[in-house]
Amino acid sequence: xxxxLISVVSVLYLGFLFYLAFVAERFKSKKKSxxxxxxxxxxxxxxxxxxWTFYGSVGRVKQTGLEFLSVYIGPTLVMLLGWSVLxxxxxxxxxxxxxSVADFISARxxxxxxxxxxxxxxxxxxxxxxxxLQIKAISKSFExxxxxxxxQYFYQEPAFYISMLLVVFTIxxxxxxxxxxxxxxxxxxxxxxxxxxxxxxxxxxxxFVTFWMNDGFAGVFEKHYYQKEIQKAxxxxxxxxxxxxxMHILVSAFSFMFLPRQFQVAVVENQxxxxxxxxxxxxxxxxxxxxxxxxxxxxxxxxxxxGNPNILxxxxxxxxxxxxxxxxxxxxxxxxxxxxxxxxxxVETIAISTMLTNSLVLPALLENKRFKEKYTFRIINFAVxxxxxxxxxxxxxxxxxxxxxxxxxxxxxxxxxxxxxIGQFGPIILGGIFWKGATKAGALLGLxxxxxIWLFSLILPSLLTDSSGQYIxxxxxxxxxxxxxxxxxxxxxxxxxxxxxxxxxxxxxxxVSMCTEVSPSEAKQALLFVDVFKYSTKEGQSVLWKGKARNxxxxxxLVSFIGSMQAKEELEDFARKNNIDLKDVTADPKLxxxxxxxxxxxxGTSTARMLVASITKEEVVSIDEILEVLKxxxxxxxxxxxxxxxxxxxxxxxxxxxxxNEKLQKSDTIKNEFLTTVTHEIRTPLTSIKxxxxxxxxxxDLEFDQKKIFLNTIIDETDRLSxxxxxxxxxxxxxxxxxxxxxxxxxxxxxxxxxxLRMEELAKERNVKLKSFIHKEITGFKADEDKLIQLLINLxxxxxxxxxxxxxxxxxSVDMSKKKVLxxxxxxxxxxxxxxxxxxxxxxxxxxxxxxIKEKGSGLGLSITKKIVEIHKGSVFLESMPDxxxxxxxxxxx
Numbered sequence: 001x002x003x004x005l006i007s008v009v010s011v012l013y014l015g016f017l018f019y020l021a022f023v024a025e026r027f028k029s030k031k032k033s034x035x036x037x038x039x040x041x042x043x044x045x046x047x048x049x050x051x052w053t054f055y056g057s058v059g060r061v062k063q064t065g066l067e068f069l070s071v072y073i074g075p076t077l078v079m080l081l082g083w084s085v086l087x088x089x090x091x092x093x094x095x096x097x098x099x100s101v102a103d104f105i106s107a108r109x110x111x112x113x114x115x116x117x118x119x120x121x122x123x124x125x126x127x128x129x130x131x132x133l134q135i136k137a138i139s140k141s142f143e144x145x146x147x148x149x150x151x152q153y154f155y156q157e158p159a160f161y162i163s164m165l166l167v168v169f170t171i172x173x174x175x176x177x178x179x180x181x182x183x184x185x186x187x188x189x190x191x192x193x194x195x196x197x198x199x200x201x202x203x204x205x206x207x208f209v210t211f212w213m214n215d216g217f218a219g220v221f222e223k224h225y226y227q228k229e230i231q232k233a234x235x236x237x238x239x240x241x242x243x244x245x246x247m248h249i250l251v252s253a254f255s256f257m258f259l260p261r262q263f264q265v266a267v268v269e270n271q272x273x274x275x276x277x278x279x280x281x282x283x284x285x286x287x288x289x290x291x292x293x294x295x296x297x298x299x300x301x302x303x304x305x306x307g308n309p310n311i312l313x314x315x316x317x318x319x320x321x322x323x324x325x326x327x328x329x330x331x332x333x334x335x336x337x338x339x340x341x342x343x344x345x346x347v348e349t350i351a352i353s354t355m356l357t358n359s360l361v362l363p364a365l366l367e368n369k370r371f372k373e374k375y376t377f378r379i380i381n382f383a384v385x386x387x388x389x390x391x392x393x394x395x396x397x398x399x400x401x402x403x404x405x406x407x408x409x410x411x412x413x414x415x416x417x418x419x420x421x422i423g424q425f426g427p428i429i430l431g432g433i434f435w436k437g438a439t440k441a442g443a444l445l446g447l448x449x450x451x452x453i454w455l456f457s458l459i460l461p462s463l464l465t466d467s468s469g470q471y472i473x474x475x476x477x478x479x480x481x482x483x484x485x486x487x488x489x490x491x492x493x494x495x496x497x498x499x500x501x502x503x504x505x506x507x508x509x510x511x512v513s514m515c516t517e518v519s520p521s522e523a524k525q526a527l528l529f530v531d532v533f534k535y536s537t538k539e540g541q542s543v544l545w546k547g548k549a550r551n552x553x554x555x556x557x558l559v560s561f562i563g564s565m566q567a568k569e570e571l572e573d574f575a576r577k578n579n580i581d582l583k584d585v586t587a588d589p590k591l592x593x594x595x596x597x598x599x600x601x602x603x604g605t606s607t608a609r610m611l612v613a614s615i616t617k618e619e620v621v622s623i624d625e626i627l628e629v630l631k632x633x634x635x636x637x638x639x640x641x642x643x644x645x646x647x648x649x650x651x652x653x654x655x656x657x658x659x660x661n662e663k664l665q666k667s668d669t670i671k672n673e674f675l676t677t678v679t680h681e682i683r684t685p686l687t688s689i690k691x692x693x694x695x696x697x698x699x700x701d702l703e704f705d706q707k708k709i710f711l712n713t714i715i716d717e718t719d720r721l722s723x724x725x726x727x728x729x730x731x732x733x734x735x736x737x738x739x740x741x742x743x744x745x746x747x748x749x750x751x752x753x754x755x756x757l758r759m760e761e762l763a764k765e766r767n768v769k770l771k772s773f774i775h776k777e778i779t780g781f782k783a784d785e786d787k788l789i790q791l792l793i794n795l796x797x798x799x800x801x802x803x804x805x806x807x808x809x810x811x812x813s814v815d816m817s818k819k820k821v822l823x824x825x826x827x828x829x830x831x832x833x834x835x836x837x838x839x840x841x842x843x844x845x846x847x848x849x850x851x852x853i854k855e856k857g858s859g860l861g862l863s864i865t866k867k868i869v870e871i872h873k874g875s876v877f878l879e880s881m882p883d884x885x886x887x888x889x890x891x892x893x894x
Contacts, residue, residue: 003146021186028185036271038278043192044265050344051137052415059313061298065234074252097601101263102355107605108432109440110521116359126421131398133414134341174350194343201336206293224303247495254426255419260351353390358604424450436526446509453501553615768808775815799827826887832880
């Protein structure tokens with residue numbers, strides 16, 4: 001494939017990353033974040049999957065079979081089982097404004113600078129080879145795809161120019177400006193996008209190899225596994241045993257949490273610890289998907305290229321598509337590997353440059369008295385340029401390693417060696433966040449002992465041997481032969497070094513810590529780290545500061561880091577919340593703590609401590625004072641929490657009282673409306689009765705027929721008045737709960753006959769036909785028969801009244817299911833409009849859509865019906881459409 005085309009594709013890809021990063025930065029400038037998202041967070045964690053994953057895992061399969069999975073099982077177990085540890089580390093880092101893994105360790109042990117220095121050195125020694133192997137992967141994949149060999153000089157290397165572009169990207173989006181609580185939005189968003197690219201690319205290659213070059217997974221094993229040389233790699237009896245698995249899983253778990261790049265994306269760049277909840281399952285899923293085709297690619301490659309020893313297993317991902325002239329798939333594979341490598345270089349470089357600046361260079365400069373006096377209030381400018389210089393230096397050292405050393409090692413071997421070095425942080429970090437008795441002396445000795453074993457076991461042997469693999473002299477040979485006696489049989493070099501380095505590291509850490517005294521500064525940090533969920537506020541740390549400081553010096557220091565306008569806004573806001581007068585000469589301890597924390601988020605805790613100490617006079621706080629203050633602080637926190645709980649209870653009670661009051665007011669309104677309506681309903685028949693009685697009384701000569709009509713009307717109005725009073729009394733009885741249910745088995749046929757007998761006269765008068773239908777025999781149904789009759793009479797009488805004037809009918813049907821008995825009363829009347837249906841069961845409400853028909857009634861019948869249904873724990877439904885009749889369905893539990 002044309003080398004120029006591949007170069008153009010590479011540059012375009014990097015240009016696309018620049019575009020994505022600029023988009024994210026633009027959103028950030030508008031106070032919106034694209035990275036405060038659980039999916040973006042989980043994808044950024046996939047920076048763990050570097051060129052080693054993309055190319056090296058296939059090579060590892062050819063050597064050790066399934067053991068390549070151990071490197072991915074470690075992170076998976078961290079997310080599934082150890083997420084609470086990661087959450088605690090994130091919380092600590094947010095509270096203490098941690099900027100790197102070196103900063104974290106230094107801050108835990110009393111902001112002890114030497115620890116940060118050694119963590120930085122170890123990270124650098126582990127990170128430079130790792131960056132070198134990424135550059136090697138880019139260069140080798142370019143060489144394979146283009147068919148071009150790299151030149152003798154660095155300027156003839158495409159990988160050099162790509163490295164320089166990555167330097168530009170990292171400087172632009174990693175150090176464009178250094179500010180408090182800084183998050184590299186553009187960089188993280190681009191890294192998350194790269195996580196998608198490399199996954200899709202590897203899946204594309206895997207699908208192509210498995211389903212196009214072979215007949216699926218079964219076809220791969222039938223053609224390329226059985227009776228093949230690679231089958232030996234899967235023989236557990238001949239390969240290193242489960243001890244190697246355990247050690248590799250352990251060291252990969254530590255590396256996933258503490259590699260500088262992983263700590264950067266998982267902890268420092270984390271904007272919301274709740275994003276971890278989604279990552280718990282998203283990252284294991286990602287690991288599964290990116291590993292699913294590793295074995296098919298390895299088996300196919302080892303079989304097809306068995307006769308060509310010049311093709312390394314690390315390169316099968318690109319070589320296999322090229323072997324069948326699938327250049328597009330090969331180019332996709334190249335972009336995927338390119339994505340995996342560049343993502344690692346960018347984040348690792350940011351992390352290492354931050355550690356070099358904050359833990360190594362700036363503290364060293366501040367130890368120079370002349371520099372400190374002259375540049376204390378302008379150190380932010382130095383921090384920016386030092387970080388940029390550190391980025392350039394880190395990438396150049398990685399490129400130098402690639403040109404001089406990387407060709408002698410496989411991708412996997414370099415990666416595992418780096419993992420063991422980073423694994424030395426495990427005991428002092430985990431011990432530090434769970435054990436208050438740990439000391440800086442124990443942490444430093446433990447770390448250095450583990451690092452020394454790593455150096456002698458994995459680094460020096462390769463440096464002290466000649467081209468044939470023999471040690472350079474007999475003394476060196478004797479030295480390493482002596483230590484060879486300590487090797488555990490069956491363990492490979494990585495597992496042996498992991499076991500002994502972590503064992504000695506942990507032992508010295510705990511023994512020395514037990515034998516040394518915890519200093520006041522260490523005790524303070526220990527309590528704040530171990531009990532971080534009790535002291536989770538930055539302001540809470542201020543109670544542990546004791547000394548003297550001037551407000552003007554603190555303000556001037558803060559201005560030099562974040563600018564006068566931002567400093568003014570933040571200080572005024574902080575002062576208002578904490579009742580601090582910024583015009584006072586002497587600074588409040590809370591302000592000292594606030595300024596130090598703000599600066600820590602820019603240049604690290606150690607450097608911030610040195611700067612603040614240079615303008616304040618801090619007094620030593622004893623351990624007893626620390627404990628007493630923290631107890632008071634915790635008591636205040638508990639009191640505040642109790643106060644919050646009581647306030648919440650009062651608010652809840654107030655809300656309930658308000659709701660009750662609203663109900664009472666509503667009830668009072670309903671009562672008034674009820675009384676008004678009842679009075680009106682009673683007045684109408686009384687008025688009629690009185691008027692007709694007076695007419696009869698005053699006119700003795702009134703004709704008999706006329707008198708009879710008047711007396712019949714008086715009797716009708718009296719009956720109407722009696723019905724109204726009875727209904728009001730019934731409704732009051734139901735609503736007050738004074739009713740008594742007398743349940744018994746109901747004979748449905750007898751019930752319907754009883755109802756129809758009472759409605760017969762009304763039906764004849766209206767020329768309405770009454771019909772009934774029982775779907776199936778109803779057995780075991782219990783209810784209050786009198787109330788049920790009252791309910792059905794109300795429904796049937798309403799249906800009769802509003803049926804059609806001609807050919808009117810009313811159907812009463814009964815049905816039964818496993819849990820319910822349904823009574824349905826249906827008519828073919830004018831129906832009820834949709835807007836009236838919701839109110840039809842209200843007291844005194846009568847639909848006024850019945851055309852010329854205006855039936856007199858109290859408007860209480862359906863309200864009483866609903867109450868009877870409710871006291872039987874049933875429900876009532878209404879179905880009606882204009883001109884299509886009405887159906888009322890009553891459901892009783894059976």
